[in-house]
Amino acid sequence: MAKPRTLFDKIWDSHLVDEQPDGTCIVYVDRHLTHEVTTPQAFEGLRDAHRKVRRLDATLAVADHNVPTTDRRGGIKEEGSRIQIETLTENCREFGVELFDMNDVRQGIVHVIGPEQGFTLPGATLVCGDSHTATHGAFGCYAMGIGTSDVEHVLATQTLMMKRPKNFRINVEGALPIGVTAKDLVLAIIGKIGTAGGTGHVIEYTGQAIRYLSVEGRMTVCNMSIEAGARAGLIAPDDKTFAYLEGKPKAPKGALWEQAVAYWRTLPSDAGAVYDKDVTIKASDIAPQVTWGNSPEDVLPITGCVPAPADFADEGKRQSVERALVYMGLTAGTPLTQVKIDRVFIGSCTNGRIEDLRAAATIAKGRKVAAHVSAMVVPGSGLVKVQAEEEGLDKVFLAAGFEWREPGCSMCLGMNPDQLTAGERCASTSNRNFEGRQGPGGRTHLMSPAMAAAAAIAGTLADVRDYQR
Amino acid sequence: MDKFTTLRGIAAPLAMVNVDTDRIIPKQFLKTIKRTGLGKALFHEMRYDATGKERPEFVLNREPYRKARILIAGENFGCGSSREHAPWSLLDFGIRCVIAPSFADIFFNNCFKNGILPIVQPKALVDKLLDDAGCGANANITVDLEKQEITGPDGGRVHFDIDPFRKHCLMNGLDDIGLTLQKEAKITAFETRQRSEQPWLYR
Numbered sequence A: 001m002a003k004p005r006t007l008f009d010k011i012w013d014s015h016l017v018d019e020q021p022d023g024t025c026i027v028y029v030d031r032h033l034t035h036e037v038t039t040p041q042a043f044e045g046l047r048d049a050h051r052k053v054r055r056l057d058a059t060l061a062v063a064d065h066n067v068p069t070t071d072r073r074g075g076i077k078e079e080g081s082r083i084q085i086e087t088l089t090e091n092c093r094e095f096g097v098e099l100f101d102m103n104d105v106r107q108g109i110v111h112v113i114g115p116e117q118g119f120t121l122p123g124a125t126l127v128c129g130d131s132h133t134a135t136h137g138a139f140g141c142y143a144m145g146i147g148t149s150d151v152e153h154v155l156a157t158q159t160l161m162m163k164r165p166k167n168f169r170i171n172v173e174g175a176l177p178i179g180v181t182a183k184d185l186v187l188a189i190i191g192k193i194g195t196a197g198g199t200g201h202v203i204e205y206t207g208q209a210i211r212y213l214s215v216e217g218r219m220t221v222c223n224m225s226i227e228a229g230a231r232a233g234l235i236a237p238d239d240k241t242f243a244y245l246e247g248k249p250k251a252p253k254g255a256l257w258e259q260a261v262a263y264w265r266t267l268p269s270d271a272g273a274v275y276d277k278d279v280t281i282k283a284s285d286i287a288p289q290v291t292w293g294n295s296p297e298d299v300l301p302i303t304g305c306v307p308a309p310a311d312f313a314d315e316g317k318r319q320s321v322e323r324a325l326v327y328m329g330l331t332a333g334t335p336l337t338q339v340k341i342d343r344v345f346i347g348s349c350t351n352g353r354i355e356d357l358r359a360a361a362t363i364a365k366g367r368k369v370a371a372h373v374s375a376m377v378v379p380g381s382g383l384v385k386v387q388a389e390e391e392g393l394d395k396v397f398l399a400a401g402f403e404w405r406e407p408g409c410s411m412c413l414g415m416n417p418d419q420l421t422a423g424e425r426c427a428s429t430s431n432r433n434f435e436g437r438q439g440p441g442g443r444t445h446l447m448s449p450a451m452a453a454a455a456a457i458a459g460t461l462a463d464v465r466d467y468q469r
Numbered sequence B: 001m002d003k004f005t006t007l008r009g010i011a012a013p014l015a016m017v018n019v020d021t022d023r024i025i026p027k028q029f030l031k032t033i034k035r036t037g038l039g040k041a042l043f044h045e046m047r048y049d050a051t052g053k054e055r056p057e058f059v060l061n062r063e064p065y066r067k068a069r070i071l072i073a074g075e076n077f078g079c080g081s082s083r084e085h086a087p088w089s090l091l092d093f094g095i096r097c098v099i100a101p102s103f104a105d106i107f108f109n110n111c112f113k114n115g116i117l118p119i120v121q122p123k124a125l126v127d128k129l130l131d132d133a134g135c136g137a138n139a140n141i142t143v144d145l146e147k148q149e150i151t152g153p154d155g156g157r158v159h160f161d162i163d164p165f166r167k168h169c170l171m172n173g174l175d176d177i178g179l180t181l182q183k184e185a186k187i188t189a190f191e192t193r194q195r196s197e198q199p200w201l202y203r
Helices: A007-013 A040-048 A079-095 A110-116 A131-139 A148-157 A182-193 A208-212 A215-228 A239-245 A254-264 A315-328 A354-364 A382-390 A393-400 A449-458 B085-093 B105-112 B123-133 B164-172 B176-181 B184-197
Strands: A016-019 A025-028 A031-034 A059-062 A098-100 A125-128 A142-145 A159-162 A166-173 A201-206 A232-234 A277-282 A289-291 A299-301 A343-346 A374-377 A425-428 A443-446 B006-014 B070-073 B097-100 B117-120 B140-144 B149-151 B157-159
Touching: A007 A142, A007 A201, A007 A232, A016 B184, A025 B184, A031 A110, A031 A148, A040 A079, A040 A148, A059 A110, A079 A098, A110 A125, A110 A131, A110 A215, A110 A382, A125 A131, A125 A148, A131 A142, A131 A215, A131 A232, A131 A239, A142 A232, A148 A159, A148 B105, A148 B176, A159 B176, A166 A182, A166 A208, A182 A215, A182 A277, A182 A289, A182 A299, A182 A449, A201 A215, A215 A232, A215 A239, A215 A354, A239 A254, A343 A354, A343 A449, A354 A382, A354 A393, A354 A449, A382 A393, A425 A449, B006 B123, B070 B123, B085 B105, B097 B123, B105 B117, B105 B164, B123 B140, B176 B184
Parallel strands: A031 A059, A031 A125, A059 A098, A125 A142, A166 A201, A166 A277, A201 A232, A343 A374, A343 A425, A425 A443, B006 B070, B070 B097, B097 B117
Antiparallel strands: A016 A025, A025 A159, A289 A299, A289 A443, B006 B140, B140 B149, B149 B157
8 A cells, every 4th residue: 555645745746857866856846926026136047048937837927025005007116116126027028927017906915816816726836936935835735935046947947956845734623712813823833833843844734723714814824834934834725725716717627627626636645644743733722812022933812911031941032032022112021902003004915815804894894093003904916905895895994094005015024115114013914023024123013914903993902802793 | 156165264153043034134125136235235234223324233343253254143044034135145245154053944045056055053063153253353263065074263173964965066066957957858758747647737
């Protein structure tokens, strides 16, 4: 009998082009997403070496990191951003790569549009010059972030040179309590295993709580696998996955669809498959989460208090906590719900999809953003924006005092004008609370969309469960 | 890519854990369309104040570390964003070797693509190197890739492990794309088979 294999083993084995005795492998890449920030040097490399893009049908480009989220009709004012987007446009034209430019309704954050277009498929390998490529693992797609040299390598060869990562299973037993979302779950996981907990591994998320999540929620979980240090996150495809993809513009159709689904049903891990690492988490133990420091592992239930450096055993961690408390302007022992905020950002590849906007709107409906808070909602794509407007979510947000913006990466990393100023404190649905991430001196607290909406109303970090009706 | 054989130079201590790539080079420098000239931006927020003046307390603003060729750092160095601007900025500053107890995967991989040698060493040894590096002008360290050996300022030698294939590429300055394209016939054969077995992946 064949050895039982994990979902990851099956995808890896079916994409192996070459394996050297020392374990160095050439792995085939089925899908390549590209954007303006990490590709200019890769296209330049191709040009200098007189190489072509090997598979144009497997490559898709979009402008997302630098785009303004205000009215775009006048173009981009900031020179560096404008040049980078013009360079992408020029490169796509020269090499023949399909591009969604910033005025295309399909434009959006690269990790939102891949699934939305059916470009992301189960059982496939997908790469992008962006660490949050892990998002696509929600479809049972082996998806990983790469650097620019590897972007060039994939453009030229449609492969990557790498060694086989290890298997790591995180099994989430039971159902998530009311008010606890996919974001809270993944923050709690990172809090438990740490930001280097997944290094060298591909994490497969399993268990009832994962099966119960919507496809959007699964994307949120996989998205932040990189914040746990993992090479990728994976969730086995099921009927929800297929229902999400069926009919999407770039998904297979007709007989091909049937053939694909039959294959995808063989992908889930076999009973008895062996994992190099295994962690079990009880969903019922998880409360709504919020970060307090400058690493995503610096996370606590909203009912907690700001910790003290002395609470940590490791010397290196104690030093980083000391530094984080100064940077974040926090005093140990302060209840998290007493921390006053200035800004709210709802969006990003972690939480910029329709379900995220619905969750935030449910809390915002009929309420007002606190007078001292400036809050913005940035849909993950043009199509998410259209759908939200059809559902009237824009009106809910506007009536509550949120700004309603154009799609893009926006204040998740602030390459466009959407930035925090020094000392400003933000309740953010993004993925990184690093020093300066949302603007030099800016202070980021990561949380779910519903928690961010509750914080906007309260004017402080808040427990969403107090705002649910 | 420049070959990496033996590197002798000043080692700078950066005793911090979880140094993320946003910290190595923040977003405002990612708008470049070139690989060069990013050394000025290395560790920008720690290195300069809000007015752009150097912070005298930061290690790379002090002599002799302004000329550092090696960086000694804490666990999980290079976590976060996949930006290759991080190794580009280290390289442009002059740093060609980083020694730490552990690295984040994408950063670790990006180093090799740019002729930078990341060395994983047990924490106790890194702590000793941090102490050594703190000795200023005497903090000369030699990294011999062929022998896989680090020689400290006191002449003490320690061995380090490295993937043999990556060592070969670094020592010869080899370009991955060229190597992979030597196997192009295998790639084409893979595509032919996959196209018949999984035709939905081709459009």
